Amino acid sequence: MQINYQVLILKILEAINYTGDKEKFVKDFVTNTQLQTFAALAETLSPEKQKKLAEDTVSVQEDQEKALNILKEYFTEEQIQKAFEEAGIGEIKGLLESVKNTLNEEQKQSVVSLFKETSPTNNT
Amino acid sequence: MPETSTAPKPERVDVDKQRQAEAPENSNRSIGGRVKNVLNRVREKVSPKYAEQVRTQARADAQNLSDVRAMIAAGGDMDKQAALVKGFQERDTKPPKPSKELNKAVSSETATRMKFLQDLEDAGDDREKLREIYRREHLRQQGLLPMSENKTETPDSPTDATDQYNTTRAAKIAESVYRITAKSLGAATALIPLTMGIAAAIQNQSDVAIGGYAAGAAALAGIGEYIRYEYREKVIEHKRNLITNKHQLTQKHPKKFY
Numbered sequence: 176m177q178i179n180y181q182v183l184i185l186k187i188l189e190a191i192n193y194t195g196d197k198e199k200f201v202k203d204f205v206t207n208t209q210l211q212t213f214a215a216l217a218e219t220l221s222p223e224k225q226k227k228l229a230e231d232t233v234s235v236q237e238d239q240e241k242a243l244n245i246l247k248e249y250f251t252e253e254q255i256q257k258a259f260e261e262a263g264i265g266e267i268k269g270l271l272e273s274v275k276n277t278l279n280e281e282q283k284q285s286v287v288s289l290f291k292e293t294s295p296t297n298n299t
Numbered sequence: 300m301p302e303t304s305t306a307p308k309p310e311r312v313d314v315d316k317q318r319q320a321e322a323p324e325n326s327n328r329s330i331g332g333r334v335k336n337v338l339n340r341v342r343e344k345v346s347p348k349y350a351e352q353v354r355t356q357a358r359a360d361a362q363n364l365s366d367v368r369a370m371i372a373a374g375g376d377m378d379k380q381a382a383l384v385k386g387f388q389e390r391d392t393k394p395p396k397p398s399k400e401l402n403k404a405v406s407s408e409t410a411t412r413m414k415f416l417q418d419l420e421d422a423g424d425d426r427e428k429l430r431e432i433y434r435r436e437h438l439r440q441q442g443l444l445p446m447s448e449n450k451t452e453t454p455d456s457p458t459d460a461t462d463q464y465n466t467t468r469a470a471k472i473a474e475s476v477y478r479i480t481a482k483s484l485g486a487a488t489a490l491i492p493l494t495m496g497i498a499a500a501i502q503n504q505s506d507v508a509i510g511g512y513a514a515g516a517a518a519l520a521g522i523g524e525y526i527r528y529e530y531r532e533k534v535i536e537h538k539r540n541l542i543t544n545k546h547q548l549t550q551k552h553p554k555k556f557y
Contacts, residue, residue: 188461191457191461192457192458193457193458193461194385194458194459195462199374200461200462200465201438202375202376203371203374203465203469204465205375206371206374206375207465207468207469207472208467208475210371210472210473210475211468211472211475212473213476214309214476214479216470216481217479225479229479266468269464269468270461270464273460273461273463273464274457274460274461274464276460277454277455277456277457277459277460278457282457287389
């Protein structure tokens with residue numbers, strides 16, 4: 176089963192009874208994942224190419240399409256997708272590691288149920 | 300034919316003794332004390348102009364890092380980010396004025412440096428301690444340890460733990476991005492297009508196959524242990540029921556079993 180990344184983060188917050196501003200948290204969390212993706216991708220480039228990529232991105236301003244085209248000059252869409260998924264796994268793992276000691280049995284059960292639902296091996 | 304010299308050979312100089320004679324304050328010092336002494340001498344010899352350059356660079360680095368953190372704190376709010384960038388540009392065109400935050404960052408770095416020197420002095424000749432101090436300093440320089448080693452409070456609620464994770468990660472990731480982009484430009488200015496580019500790339504596939512990985516991530520994070528524990532408890536209960544049933548059956552129908 177595939178799931179939208181933002182929806183998954185929101186579901187985790189609901190499972191652990193997060194009482195803060197969920198929307199803001201998800202937005203920040205996704206931004207972190209995006210930046211982590213960029214850092215991971217850029218680290219695969221030579222220092223010269225890293226410098227060129229950083230310079231190229233300055234000219235983009237707020238043009239999302241242009242930003243995408245620049246990234247595509249350096250990486251394939253598959254590379255970006257894979258880097259994002261890996262960054263996402265790392266962030267979710269880190270988040271769960273940070274909160275696990277603060278969860279009660281009910282909250283743990285909710286997280287477990289959530290991952291049972293989203294697991295690809297779950298045919299129900 | 301080479302001339303043979305009859306002059307007496309010069310006496311071999313004991314460098315350590317000579318140094319002690321020149322600097323008697325070193326004679327009874329530990330390794331840490333000597334290191335500090337050398338550093339103090341270097342500090343005295345550094346020209347004020349160079350010292351000012353180092354301070355200016357430290358302020359600029361702290362400012363860039365602070366900008367990156369502000370951009371991350373703005374989240375995906377484009378208006379807020381644009382206002383921040385405008386503010387950064389206006390500020391950069393004006394003559395620099397050290398802010399409280401900057402002074403704090405610089406003094407934090409100075410405090411960490413002073414602690415490093417103090418630790419060296421305290422360690423004396425204990426090689427194990429010296430090795431540990433240098434190992435931590437190396438990690439700190441690599442960005443793998445926080446600049447300031449003040450302990451943070453352990454959160455006791457999921458909300459606090461979650462918020463603390465997000466804040467810590469934002470700072471850590473900002474530093475990674477900063478290390479890459481600051482080689483050629485102000486990192487904060489580059490953040491908007493960077494995040495937008497990545498967002499545009501993943502928007503093409505809004506449903507990412509993250510669910511399966513997340514299950515693996517949960518197992519790795521130790522929540523999976525709970526699943527295994529729950530399963531083990533069920534197996535134990537099942538076995539216990541089987542034994543009880545067998546016991547009841549043997550009581551009722553002993554001949555069938557013997």
